[in-house]
Amino acid sequence: MCSGRVDLGFIQKAFASGQDGVFIGACRLNECNYVTHGNYDAFGNVLIFKKIMQEHLGLDPGRLHIEFMSAADGNILAESVNRFVGQVKALGPVGQSEGVDPEKLRLRLKAVGRLVPYLRLVERERFRIPVKTREAYEEFYGSREFDRLYRELIGDRLAMSQIMLLLAQKPMTTGEMAEIVGLNQSEISGYMNSSSRQGLVRYDEAQKRYALA
């Protein structure tokens, strides 16, 4: 098994099951044990997930770390794990130092979980990195271009995914939704308008609330 097998879903699962930090060990870049250089895929997934942590989950991206090392680099493993554990301990239990309510975090993570298959598709189709170097990956995932793609392709979807999860529990007003999702009411209204047109949700006149269609 290659570190490229480390799926976005695994990272999501780990945080969803209450871990305070996730550490991924991979081969050194450009020293692939296979011929796939799948560690770049793992790297890409880590950078995507860090963005999701920042933008959607409200978690400190320092809770996720990937380290590249060879089987002979026991010292690097020990040093980087110790450093990471220290860092996560300083951050405290997941969500606490970030001030994210556990219930909200659970919902947000669930929304990410539902979107994993879609994220795989977006990663493959839209995130193009010209060369396989650490710098190129960091540059792309730190670029405005990626910001834009994230907003257009992922940010909205995650918000919607979360709203749909909420509405599956019970019908809600835009105000209630805004409070939980962390957006303002007009943004929620925007989502509701487009979703009604697509026939995903409907406005329940009697309850004065939105519900799943």
Added chain:
Amino acid sequence: MNKAIHIYFSQAIPLVAYIDENCLFLKEQKCDICRGVCQTDAIDFTQTPEKIDVKVGAVILSVGLEPFDPRVRDEYGYGRYENVLTSMDFERLLSSTGPYEGQILRSSDQKHPRKIAWLQCIGSRRVTEGDNSYCSAVCCTYTQKQVILTKDHEPEAECTIFHNDIRSYGKDFERYFQRADNLENIRFIRSYAQIVREDPETKNVFVRYSTPDEGVKEEEFDMVVLSVGLNPPKDNDKLAAKFGIELNEHGFCRINPANPIETSRRGIFVSGTFQGPTDIPESVFSASGAGSKCGELLNRRRGKLTTERVYPPEKDVSGQEPKIGVFVCHCGANISSVVNVPETVEYALSLPNVVYATEQLFSCATNSAMEITELTREKGLNRVVIAACSPRTLEPLFRDTLREAGLNQYFLEMANIREHCSWVHSKQKEEATAKAKDIIRMAVARARHLEPLREFDLPVNKTALVVGGGIAGMTCALSIASQGHQVHLLEKEKELGGNARRLYTTVDAMDVQAYLRDLIRSVYGNPMIHVSHEAEIKDVSGYIGNFVTTVETEGQVKKIKHGATVIAIGAEEYKPDEYLYGQDERVLTHLELEERIAAGDEKLASAQTMVMIQCVGCRNQDRNYCSRVCCSHAVKNALELKELNPEMDIYVLFRDMRTYGFNEDYYRKASEKEVRFIRYVPEEKPQVEATKAEGREVLRVTVPDPILGQNLELDADYLALAAAIVPSRSTGDIASLFKVTLSPDGFYKEAHVKLRPVEFATDGVYLCGLAHYPKHIPETINQAYGAAGRVLTLLSHDTVIASGAVCEVKEDQCVSCGACITACTYGAIEFRETARGKKAWVNPILCKGDGLCNAKCPTDAIVLKHFTNEEIESQIEAAAVRQQDLQQIAAAVEKV
């Protein structure tokens, strides 16, 4: 001190106790206690030695070495001072099965030594009585290892290494040395050091040494480790007489540099350190090579004495609820000295689906493995978790125990509580026990989801392909061919020979050209070997046992089908861009110098002064490795020039002279012939300018003299550069064709540096010669035979087994998006027409089980078996479960 009845060492096979000659009963008919307490009546005092006749066709002598015993010289203080140890004693201190269970303590007061000194070259590189004149070749690096481990055990320790040259000539050794050197509180001091006395109170040891800045001084240490060298095996002369073989002047086996595995007697071969002091990889080369030489002799009898293993039929457990057995290994004291093993066993029993758990002293010992088989059968287990070491070494063994019990081998799961736990948390016993429980819980969770998998047999094409027609490639091809296999040998040039075409003599007086002519003649004369000249590989497809390589040779394109591949493409000489090379024709590389000597260049022979500069183009930032052969090469050229013209002044400017092994004698001989060796440091490299001195056109070499403390000006007629060995230009292309990997220095990366040094991680592909790393001709020949030996273990079988842990497509979930196909660099996935349209299909033979496709598939249709989402996610979930939650889980499971 061992008792008279003991186990030889903790990983001995078989792992049973025996009684040695210290037994009181055997000596004086006293005691006899053991017979009373042995419940199985295993003790039999009536046994006598037996003489057994074995008829064999060949003999391999791999009798090893004897560590140098410093007692032979009083000055080493060994045996007189309590805190003077040998490196072997220190190795025991570091070992978890050692006298203090892995703690470094002084035997005088059981305290941790704070200041430790290592004295290098004990018994080596000395011509004094009782010492050895040669270099023992391994001590520099094993000392660095001990220093690194010491700092690991005791971060506060101050380590001082008194050394002569640092001989980090092995693959990756230069980086290893830097790693040791960069640790805190480490001093490498280049000085002869002498033990002068012991403090009778503290038992501390005083060491006298000198430095250029401070002169002679004495320093006190808590412990001194003597880095002892390698002696020939004990009773070597009796052994030699018994087998009728010759020994060399040092007492090791006399070997022929053209075939270091052969002894002076036909049919008797030698491998390992009996050839001379060597490190593990070289010992493995010659071990595998000796196997190949036996094969050449006995091929017609191959397989005559083997019997096929028969396993009981596999039980179908598909309908059963998981019944998991957990076996927790003590690994002697490796695990149990840190982890509370009984506690983990009890804990395992509390986990859902675990129906049985027990502890074992060594799970890998034959009796324990049998116990696992028996208990699996008896308790009706259908999943087995072994909490022991890394699966890397012993997973195959434990899988076998499951097969013996009639269970599919993929129902095994290993929990690594040694490397991942006890070894790294030796000081936090409680936390380590808690972590061991976590690891076991995760393994059990995963075991619940394990599925039985099928492995399958692939046919093996019996032909081999050897890429590269130098000494390595030709030797390997000949050995394979003489064991009955067709060999295709590819050479990119018009002629065979490779780099050896430019070599004429070696330091041990081998006539390289004569040897090469014979070798080439044997290759052309062998009807089983098919040589392609001017060959270029266009394409490679297939896999172990079934490769197809497309080659363009002399304008023609042909396809070669073969079962095994050997990559022996050699390396190149670095073209220096320093020291006026290429600008002044008097500046030569050592290969060029050798060619001129061989051609009888009179101008060269009549030169007044020759300067040689070592380490040109390597041991620097661009190439952080030692080219290994250059020091001996320079010494050899210097000796030849002295032979031609004893009046010639020869200076060798070096950083560390790395004439390891027996070549040390030639270094000494060169010194005796007044070849002058001057050390320089990389911060102050020699400067070269073309100028005139007293009317003579000279190359003026200026170098700081570390002993005199001033600049030295040498007016040379010629300058010879020890140019580095660099990877061949085609290394990268060949790597991507055969899907093999490179080390950081750009040479090929073997599957395991020590244990699998002649094969790649890619199945069915092997390597030898300079393409692996710079090495001398005898070492290349050893490795070439070694590669042939590994090739034969493949080609002598009709089939190979392919792993069951490969990808598979669930057709009903496949949406034909092709994400998996783009992800697979092995080309293992393709679209196939099915009744429900185009679907992805995995060729299980090409699939290497990386699972990249699994992480790319938007519908989870493609699955890496043995590493499925369920299996991995169950582990992730189990990792998070805290102990108090377990009872809830157990209760919930019961309700279901």
